[in-house]
Amino acid sequence: MRQRHIRNRDQIIAECGQCLIEDPAAFKGRWSEAFGRDAPIMLEIGSGKGRFITQMAEKYPERNFIACEGGFNVYPRILQKVTELGLPNVRVIGGYINDPQEYFSEGEISGIYLNFSDPWKERTKHRRLTSRQKLAGYRKICAPGAFLQFKTDNDELFEYSLEELAAAGLTAARVERDLHDSNLAAGNVMTEYEEKFTNGGLKIKYFCTYFT
Numbered sequence: 001m002r003q004r005h006i007r008n009r010d011q012i013i014a015e016c017g018q019c020l021i022e023d024p025a026a027f028k029g030r031w032s033e034a035f036g037r038d039a040p041i042m043l044e045i046g047s048g049k050g051r052f053i054t055q056m057a058e059k060y061p062e063r064n065f066i067a068c069e070g071g072f073n074v075y076p077r078i079l080q081k082v083t084e085l086g087l088p089n090v091r092v093i094g095g096y097i098n099d100p101q102e103y104f105s106e107g108e109i110s111g112i113y114l115n116f117s118d119p120w121k122e123r124t125k126h127r128r129l130t131s132r133q134k135l136a137g138y139r140k141i142c143a144p145g146a147f148l149q150f151k152t153d154n155d156e157l158f159e160y161s162l163e164e165l166a167a168a169g170l171t172a173a174r175v176e177r178d179l180h181d182s183n184l185a186a187g188n189v190m191t192e193y194e195e196k197f198t199n200g201g202l203k204i205k206y207f208c209t210y211f212t
């Protein structure tokens, strides 16, 4: 995501930073304490400005949501949205997540969302969030039955991700190459990029898999 400098970044963090988790590793194995309640935890990696995660948190108040966004000038926008909407069930990690096991213990996560993930270019293939190595890492932090959902506009990244899924021993429970023209469309929550690409005429690709 293109990072525009935000002039009032410090002020946003001071005013809206209650949901910001400064030291995520400190909550490993006890994320329910960060929320003040026990509830299934959904993790989005690469949340952008937080439109998806805040709408999901409104839609599913009985679930806890963690937005992880590395963009220095991007994640404050999530803090703003969470504060404006008064959402008690969202926490934000302001930083890039590399090894999820640094922050989460075995079985702690009930669902992972990867929406329009970057990097996606061929030369940065090894850093993609859907590589078999990353999938193996997600498996370690996910509870049995937890899901991983992936959306992208990028055909090459999508086919690569399906191949990596199989290589990681996972089966796609659902594959849609035109999400908005499927019966999942009615319940679909759009991300910022999704809206942009859809308006540009691109088809949104989607898959979902479950960890055992």
Ligand SMILES: C[S@@+](CC[C@H](N)C(=O)[O-])C[C@H]1O[C@@H](n2cnc3c(N)ncnc32)[C@H](O)[C@@H]1O
Residues within 6 Å of the ligand: 001, 045, 046, 047, 048, 049, 068, 069, 070, 071, 074, 095, 096, 097, 098, 115, 116, 117, 118, 119, 191, 192, 193, 194
């Ligand atoms: C193309 S944007 C998509 C944003 C949003 N998901 C959407 O669909 O509108 C991808 C975002 O993922 C973030 N990102 C990429 N890798 C990440 C990682 N390992 N941890 C946290 N954020 C990451 C980038 O900073 C960027 O803001």
